[in-house]
Amino acid sequence: MRVPFIAGNWKMFKTIASAKVFADEFKDLKANKEIKVAICAPYTQLAALVEAFKDTEIGVGAQNVHYEAEGAFTGEISLPMLKEIGVDYCIIGHSERREYFNETDEAVNKKVKMLLEDGSITPILCVGESLEVREAGEEASFVEEQIEKDFAGISADKAGNVVIAYEPVWAIGTGKTATPDQADSMCKTIREKIKALYDESVSESIIIQYGGSVKPANSKEILTMGDIDGALVGGASLKSEDFKGIINF
């Protein structure tokens, strides 16, 4: 039984003060089902959120990490720094990082491997195709190739600890949601790819989220699909009531 997992991605929004206001409103969350929940926030807000959620089941995640433990990498944040704060998750390879910060599958793979080898922070690995790729009908092969590159060199005993977020780039922040069938079909393709790379026990246990304009009004139809195990939520995770509405789909 895969326990659904819904994570918010605050991107570059909020301050420590407004994150604390959100946490006050959100920490009394009463989920209507067994579910895992996390907020992935900017670095400066992480310590405040870990403190605010310390007596709850709500997890806290970062949105990026460098693949080296330390070094001359001005402006970067390392795994030991995140561990010191006590975060539970880290988004890796979000399409905005791939597009605006030239993050390659090679770098994404190094980051995922590093997190899995350490084992204290769960990677939320984002994959997904652009509109151009979908219009060319090449979305399945594109995402399969991302999975192959991002999981390169990762052993079967570790692979199942990755959370995969399927996020079609054309549906992120655009208000255009993939239809439940489009989203489910790609999550199934990803699960089959994981089975081909590893085995059925990994593919049946791995958590695959959908992300792209998920909101309270559409979360039920998306999250009740067979191969979708949760959501990565951007805009609609910024307001506690909206995020609670998505969680209690």
Ligand code: PEP
């Ligand atoms: C995201 O940032 O991962 C995302 C899915 O954003 P939105 O929900 O706003 O489309």
